[in-house]
Amino acid sequence: MIDSWLLTIIWVLPIVISLLTFAIPNKNHLKIKIIHALGSGFNLILAISLTIGFLSKMKDFTLDPKSTITHLEYQVNLSWFQSLNINYHIGVDALSVLMILLTAIIIFAGVFASWKMENQVKEFFVLLNILVSGVYGVFMSYDLFVFFLFYEVAVLPMYLLIGVWGSTNKEYSSMKLTLMLVGASSLLFAGILGLYFESGIQSFNLLALSQIQFNEQFQFWAFPALFIGFGVLGALFPFHTWSPDGHAAAPTAVSMLHAGVLMKLGGYGCLRVAMYLLPEGAEFWMPYVMILIAFNVGLGPLIAIKQKDLKYITAYSSVSHLGLVLMGLGSLSYIGLKGASLQMIAHGLLTGLMFCLIGMIYGRTHTRQVDEMGGLMKVIPFLGVAWIIAGLAGLGLPGLSGFVAEVTIFIGAFFNGGVIARVTTIVAILSVTTTAIYVLRAANTMLSGPLNEKFKDLQDADWTEKIPVIILVACLIGMGVFPGWITEILDSSIQPIFQNLQR
Amino acid sequence: MLAEIILISLAFLLLVIELFFNKKMNTYNSLIHHTSWVGLIIVLLAIAYRVNKTQLMLGSYQLTPLNNLILIVLASSSLFTILMNRRYFETGGDNSSAMKHHAEYNISILLVTVGMFNVVCAQNLLHLFVGLELATIPLYFLAAFDTQKKSSSEAAFKYIILGSISTTLMLFGFSYIYGFAGGVQYQEILTAVQTNPNSPLLWVGVLFTLSAIGFKLSLFPFHFWTADVYHGAPSPTTAFLSVSSKTTGIILLVSLLSQVFTPIYSQLTPLIMLLAAATMLIGNLGALKQSHFRRFMGFSSIAQAGYLIFALTGPIESARESIVFYLLIYSVSNYGLFYLFSVIGKDRGEEFSSLRGLSKESPILAAMLSLCVFSLAGIPPVAGFIGKLMLFASAAESHHYFMIIFAAANSTIGLYYYLQLLKEAYITPANEPQIQLDFNLQDKFVLSVLALGILFIGIFPHWSQWVHQFALGFQ
Numbered sequence: 001m002i003d004s005w006l007l008t009i010i011w012v013l014p015i016v017i018s019l020l021t022f023a024i025p026n027k028n029h030l031k032i033k034i035i036h037a038l039g040s041g042f043n044l045i046l047a048i049s050l051t052i053g054f055l056s057k058m059k060d061f062t063l064d065p066k067s068t069i070t071h072l073e074y075q076v077n078l079s080w081f082q083s084l085n086i087n088y089h090i091g092v093d094a095l096s097v098l099m100i101l102l103t104a105i106i107i108f109a110g111v112f113a114s115w116k117m118e119n120q121v122k123e124f125f126v127l128l129n130i131l132v133s134g135v136y137g138v139f140m141s142y143d144l145f146v147f148f149l150f151y152e153v154a155v156l157p158m159y160l161l162i163g164v165w166g167s168t169n170k171e172y173s174s175m176k177l178t179l180m181l182v183g184a185s186s187l188l189f190a191g192i193l194g195l196y197f198e199s200g201i202q203s204f205n206l207l208a209l210s211q212i213q214f215n216e217q218f219q220f221w222a223f224p225a226l227f228i229g230f231g232v233l234g235a236l237f238p239f240h241t242w243s244p245d246g247h248a249a250a251p252t253a254v255s256m257l258h259a260g261v262l263m264k265l266g267g268y269g270c271l272r273v274a275m276y277l278l279p280e281g282a283e284f285w286m287p288y289v290m291i292l293i294a295f296n297v298g299l300g301p302l303i304a305i306k307q308k309d310l311k312y313i314t315a316y317s318s319v320s321h322l323g324l325v326l327m328g329l330g331s332l333s334y335i336g337l338k339g340a341s342l343q344m345i346a347h348g349l350l351t352g353l354m355f356c357l358i359g360m361i362y363g364r365t366h367t368r369q370v371d372e373m374g375g376l377m378k379v380i381p382f383l384g385v386a387w388i389i390a391g392l393a394g395l396g397l398p399g400l401s402g403f404v405a406e407v408t409i410f411i412g413a414f415f416n417g418g419v420i421a422r423v424t425t426i427v428a429i430l431s432v433t434t435t436a437i438y439v440l441r442a443a444n445t446m447l448s449g450p451l452n453e454k455f456k457d458l459q460d461a462d463w464t465e466k467i468p469v470i471i472l473v474a475c476l477i478g479m480g481v482f483p484g485w486i487t488e489i490l491d492s493s494i495q496p497i498f499q500n501l502q503r
Numbered sequence: 504m505l506a507e508i509i510l511i512s513l514a515f516l517l518l519v520i521e522l523f524f525n526k527k528m529n530t531y532n533s534l535i536h537h538t539s540w541v542g543l544i545i546v547l548l549a550i551a552y553r554v555n556k557t558q559l560m561l562g563s564y565q566l567t568p569l570n571n572l573i574l575i576v577l578a579s580s581s582l583f584t585i586l587m588n589r590r591y592f593e594t595g596g597d598n599s600s601a602m603k604h605h606a607e608y609n610i611s612i613l614l615v616t617v618g619m620f621n622v623v624c625a626q627n628l629l630h631l632f633v634g635l636e637l638a639t640i641p642l643y644f645l646a647a648f649d650t651q652k653k654s655s656s657e658a659a660f661k662y663i664i665l666g667s668i669s670t671t672l673m674l675f676g677f678s679y680i681y682g683f684a685g686g687v688q689y690q691e692i693l694t695a696v697q698t699n700p701n702s703p704l705l706w707v708g709v710l711f712t713l714s715a716i717g718f719k720l721s722l723f724p725f726h727f728w729t730a731d732v733y734h735g736a737p738s739p740t741t742a743f744l745s746v747s748s749k750t751t752g753i754i755l756l757v758s759l760l761s762q763v764f765t766p767i768y769s770q771l772t773p774l775i776m777l778l779a780a781a782t783m784l785i786g787n788l789g790a791l792k793q794s795h796f797r798r799f800m801g802f803s804s805i806a807q808a809g810y811l812i813f814a815l816t817g818p819i820e821s822a823r824e825s826i827v828f829y830l831l832i833y834s835v836s837n838y839g840l841f842y843l844f845s846v847i848g849k850d851r852g853e854e855f856s857s858l859r860g861l862s863k864e865s866p867i868l869a870a871m872l873s874l875c876v877f878s879l880a881g882i883p884p885v886a887g888f889i890g891k892l893m894l895f896a897s898a899a900e901s902h903h904y905f906m907i908i909f910a911a912a913n914s915t916i917g918l919y920y921y922l923q924l925l926k927e928a929y930i931t932p933a934n935e936p937q938i939q940l941d942f943n944l945q946d947k948f949v950l951s952v953l954a955l956g957i958l959f960i961g962i963f964p965h966w967s968q969w970v971h972q973f974a975l976g977f978q
Contacts, residue, residue, distance in 0.1 A: 153883050189907060197902065
């Protein structure tokens with residue numbers, strides 16, 4: 001009984017919490033923040049219990065190696081708009097569960113990272129919660145229309161969140177982000193309607209559509225439409241330009257959520273919709289996509305090296321790491337797909353931590369320019385160590401989450417065998433060096449060296465700031481040292497998609 | 504027939520009240536106002552209780568469940584206009600003093616509604632034409648109602664000249680169709696079209712009729728009057744034009760295409776696609792630089808008309824269904840925005856800059872603004888998204904996918920200018936402290952009803968299911 005409600009509660013809860021805070025006048029900031037902390041904490045508990053429940057259910061389930069239908073637990077399938085055969089079809093498979101867990105962790109950390117927010121607090125958390133609801137909804141929908149609906153809901157609040165509470169150049173960045181993402185979804189719109197009408201069964205059901213073989217002509221235009229539509233969100237070169245400005249301008253929690261989770265929606269959509277449903281199109285177009293991805297992984301770090309603003313450095317590092325996700329997807333190999341999923345989780349944690357720390361450092365030094373900071377390790381050791389851990393995870397140090405994912409992707413992409421894939425892999429492996437350059441240089445300039453006089457009296461992290469940092473660091477290390485359970489359950493998720501690709 | 508009779512009687516009742524009651528009475532305006540809206544509620548109920556398909560007036564007036572739904576949209580549109588115009592007549596809105604002749608205004612609105620009812624339900628060309636005239640001529644002087652502003656008279660002048668020309672074109676087209684078919688009943692013409700779809704007489708008639716409808720709907724290249732008329736007319740008239748006039752125009756087009764010109768419908772698709780694409784583009788590009796609310800709504804309504812027409816590139820049944828559903832949503836969202844601006848603009852003027860500081864001053868009004876804006880822009884989870892989806896799905900059914908990308912891209916351009924409203928309300932700081940808002944109980948009630956409509960038409964499927972069933976049961 002609880003089973004069928006669990007998923008719905010997970011995405012409805014953030015909205016309910018926001019509505020609860022309506023009664024509280026905007027002046028009682030502390031009360032509002034406590035309610036939101038409790039609410040997101042409860043959501044985290046629900047997500048953890050969902051993961052545990054899923055794991056125990058999967059123990060009894062043996063995977064049929066030839067199956068092409070994704071295995072779902074906690075399914076709910078209710079009729080919604082009959083005239084267009086739209087159903088409220090939600091469920092989770094392994095990848096969905098892990099992404100939901102990731103989202104819950106990041107938003108929990110995000111609430112604490114926004115503890116110092118003072119301006120129009122109620123509206124901020126309401127919009128943040130709408131964003132989170134949308135993200136949860138995407139990860140659990142298996143009806144294309146519901147998927148698209150939640151996808152758009154996740155873009156909706158961005159304009160106001162960045163425009164009102166943001167910093168550097170917020171009006172320009174927020175408009176650019178919103179218009180590019182909504183513009184990309186116009187491609188998705190056409191693609192999804194195309195899938196509905198060309199399938200012959202007039203259904204939005206993802207599982208049913210995966211069994212249909214669409215004709216070549218349709219796949220020829222539909223795959224790029226869907227892949228680019230999702231790819232814009234997933235920072236595919238050259239559509240990534242909204243990302244650096246957007247992340248730099250956004251407030252901390254919004255950057256954490258956006259870079260950490262929302263951009264994974266792009267990769268998730270590519271995998272779940274574009275590649276799963278249109279495998280022939282994927283096979284045809286992937287070599288060309290790999291060329292774009294080579295730019296992603298090659299150029300991203302090079303641009304990051306040039307940056308002086310911490311947020312821009314992190315934003316470009318996101319672009320290159322997401323390029324790795326797309327590379328794993330583009331490899332069309334089992335290991336590559338798995339690596340992409342791992343990287344989605346690993347990078348989410350990593351970038352969540354980085355933006356969290358940037359927010360905290362900025363709150364103290366009031367500057368994001370790396371050159372202006374120096375020797376901070378002497379005054380804020382806690383944040384400094386956390387930053388180094390985050391940076392090392394970013395460059396793929398073994399023992400932290402980044403390594404597991406990156407290695408898998410490199411092996412998978414090389415495995416593919418095509419010339420372009422292999423060249424892209426080599427570019428990516430070489431980019432590890434360039435990644436190291438900007439990561440280590442930023443950390444070095446900021447943390448070591450002579451301490452600037454005006455930063456002498458900085459306070460180290462207080463308890464509200466320690467909580468998110470500790471949680472995220474623990475997850476980073478945990479995933480780096482114990483990735484086994486994740487890779488095992490991902491099998492059930494990747495298998496059907498890979499089988500479809502074999503077709 | 505009861506609803507129509509009540510409507511006409513109401514108009515005459517107002518006339519009687521106006522004759523016999525002293526205008527200097529304190530409660531004169533309230534009396535007119537309350538009589539009007541209570542009467543319209545009764546009309547709405549009377550329409551809602553009609554269930555069976557009937558043919559009246561010797562077969563020239565047809566009531567079907569779908570028609571009834573459209574009549575409800577039209578009647579509620581008049582209701583919202585009347586609720587909205589109270590402020591303009593009692594205390595003065597849009598930073599000017601009170602307008603005069605409240606009763607005449609309401610009477611005209613009611614009679615226009617009667618005309619629109621007849622346009623929707625007509626089953627022969629003459630009845631259609633009479634209804635259309637009744638529906639448009641009062642609008643000419645409703646546009647001139649604000650006697651304090653020259654722009655109002657200018658708008659009315661443009662409207663009357665261009666409107667009369669379009670009526671002439673329509674009559675010309677009708678005469679060709681009559682010459683081709685030998686009769687004015689829809690049934691007669693349909694049989695004639697079926698037997699002889701390639702007749703030049705027919706096509707001349709169709710093209711002239713389409714041009715006239717294009718004027719009513721502000722399609723490109725007949726849209727030039729829209730911005731000026733919407734700008735010059737007083738706000739209640741603009742609101743009424745943007746919803747009722749569009750509804751009448753599109754339903755006129757849909758009923759002609761589905762009941763009379765059905766055999767040549769697919770041949771008209773390239774023309775409709777071109778018109779839709781051009782209209783969307785012009786509307787969206789034109790709205791980009793606007794800062795005066797009514798002018799902005801003029802361009803926005805041109806773009807919305809483009810999306811509505813776009814549905815007609817698909818099969819007629821799904822087009823009809825999605826258009827009616829979208830009209831429900833469009834009317835609620837549009838009125839939400841107009842009503843909001845009537846509240847805000849009362850002492851500040853109806854410009855975008857009057858919105859500054861709204862998010863801090865009245866978060867509820869700012870939230871209502873966001874709701875309407877997102878609905879018009881077509882962003883989930885509000886109703887506008889589902890409506891747009893259904894419109895585009897109708898086009899997708901005929902596999903016009905590249906056009907859907909174009910239309911959705913236009914929607915994105917649209918998002919830019921709708922977001923400007925939000926930008927003014929939430930982001931741009933107010934330079935000097937704004938004048939207090941006059942926000943009374945009626946405003947709260949009407950805005951809540953509209954907000955609930957926007958939220959729930961999209962989430963709860965009942966509305967779309969009713970539309971679907973009515974559309975299926977149409978013939």
